[in-house]
Amino acid sequence: MTRLAIRFLGALLLTAGLAAGARGEVADPMPRAPLPADAVISPGDVIAITVVGEPELSRRVTVTDDGKVPIAFVGEVKVAGLKPAQAADAIRQALSRYLLKPEVAVDLVEANRASVFGRVLRPGTYVLPPRARAMDLIQMAGGFEENADRAQIRLLRRGQTIAVDLAAFEASGNASTNPELKAGDVLSVPERAMLSVAVLGQVLRPGTLAVPVGAQVMDAIQMAGGFTERANRERVVVLRNGAQIPVNLALDQPTAVAEQNPALMAGDTVTVPEKRMLTISVLGQVLKPSVYQVPEGTTVAEAVALAGGIVEGADLSLAKLMRRDSATETLNLREALENANSAANLVLQDGDTISLPKPEVERRFGVLGAVHAGGYFLMERDRVTVTEALARAGGPVPDADLKAASIVRRDGDRITRTAIDLRKVLKGEVQGEVATLGPGDVLYLDTKQEPVLSRTNILAALGLLTSLIYAFGR
Known part of the structure; x- marks a missing residue:
């Protein structure tokens, strides 16, 4: 087919080809110099396609999002990722089916x-x-x-x-x-305009800082590493031109209100004072009872946590708060521990003592029955020997049945009885825990006239123990 015939065929197809290419054609009322020839074509770029001797095929088009350009007669040709010379080769090959040895040039006019x-x-x-x-x-x-x-x-x-x-x-x-x-x-x-300010006192990295214009007090403190444990956040002071501006940063969200967290100015000095330290005591039923140094503002719940927390089984209703002036206040310790924001979680003062004693019944033992001075006795140690318990009760009476004594114990809600031969105990033949009494235990001796295992005596011992529990609480 001659070149003239091909051009005649091209004229027949020109309308369809132009329709296919119209959406990519770009008007360029302000021509600009082409970009370097070795640049890689990308989606969105504008390229100039020149087909020598074929002005109707020469135009400027925008590379589509999928990297193609529309060419009359042949449809779309992918050019993204190619240099202009490589794109010209791709278009030349596509046109070779309709033109005899077409000459094609591609210039990257506007890169995306x-x-x-x-x-x-x-x-x-x-x-x-x-x-x-x-x-x-x-x-x-x-x-x-x-x-x-x-x-x-x-x-x-x-x-x-x-x-x-x-x-x-x-x-x-x-x-x-x-x-x-x-x-x-x-x-x-651009770079943010910076201010020079100083942050001193109870921060991790005190010193002079460059902070951006508009920075607030809390921003500068965070840039200085944040507060130390002893920082008094309620009494932060900004020194500005000889004036003192008080700032309270102890609130939950100090950045929410500008007055609570003001913007800084060049030359400001932020001072974070130290909390005053208090001496307080936490005694009784806690894991680490002791005297503690705590910062001002420490609450009851925080002090109890510092002392290791409450021991298992402690009676929180016995808690008291003793002030330095000897005044004693009843303390709702349960509410203070369960709700840190409650009124019961008092702020401590210097010299305060939190006391959580053991119930009295848990520190007593009983010796009842055939003894000279039976009753209930305060324990000075965790356990006492049966021999010592008998001595505290004045010793057994002459007609006491030593071979058939019994120890009544309380184990939670259960009450148990253990038979014990006091003759062997007094001779040292029975030793260990079985020959000792713990808090709440009762040693019972009967007389020889009535069997020690009689229903009357056992019920009497149980009745005495029940009276003890009722009198002193559990």
């Missing part, structure tokens, strides 16, 4: 790239993905540097400057503050 400079980790020029926005380009550049002013970014677009506030976008997610980019856009990220 944007640049970002200033306070980002990797400033430079990047290929834009479809519908990329300002924050996408920032992320492609590695993100902001720490001192970047995210609220004062400038977008340069064909001689115009557009203000971009990506700090507002990060705070609200409002897309209107994160504009969509176009080829050739340039983002300029």
Whole structure:
């Protein structure tokens, strides 16, 4: 087929071909110099296709999102990822089915790239993905540097400057503050203006700091490492031009109200004082009873936790708070421990003592029956020997039946009786725990006239133990 015949056939197909290519054709009222010939073509780029001797096939088109360009007669040809010369070869091969030895040239006229400079980790020029926005380009550049002013970014677009506030976008997610980019856009990220302030006192890294304009007191304290354990957050002071500005940072959310967390000015000094230390005692039924040094503002619950917590089985209703002036207050310790915000969780004063004693019944033992001075006796140790218990009760009477004594014990809600031969105990033949009494135990001796295992005597011992429990509590 001659070149003239091919051109005649091309004329018949031109209308369909132009329709296929019209959506990619770009009018260019302001021609610009082509980009370097070794640049790689990307989606969104504008390229100039020239077919020598075929002006109706020569045009400027935009590379589609899938990397193709429309060509009359042949449909779409993929050019993304190719250099202009390689793209010309691909188009030439496609046209060779309709033209005899076509000569094709491709120039990259407008690359779909944007640049970002200033306070980002990797400033430079990047290929834009479809519908990329300002924050996408920032992320492609590695993100902001720490001192970047995210609220004062400038977008340069064909001689115009557009203000971009990506700090507002990060705070609200409002897309209107994160504009969509176009080829050739340039983002300029400036450095935040800094102030010199000092943070002194009870912070981890006291000293002079550079903080951004608009930084608040809490921001500077966090940059100084945060509070120490002894920091008095309620009495922070900002020194400014000779005046003192009190700041209370002990509130749950001090940043919510500007008056509680004011903005800093150049030359300010933030001073965090130390809490006054108190001497308090936690005694009785806690794991580590002792005297403690605690910061001012310590509560009852915090002091009990410092003492290791409550021992198992402790009677919280016996807790008392004794002040230095000898005044004693009843303490609702259960509520204080269960609800740290309750009124029962009192703030301690210097010299206070939290006392949680054991119930008296748990520190007594009984010796009843055929003894000279039976009764209940205060224990000075955790356990006493049966021999010592008999001595405390004045010893057995002459007609006591030593071979058939018994020990009545309380084990939770159960009451048990253990027979014991006091003759063997007194001779030292029976030793160990079986020959001792613990808190709440009762040693019972009967007389020889009535069997020790009689129903009357056992019921009497149980009745005495029940009376003991009722009198002193469990």
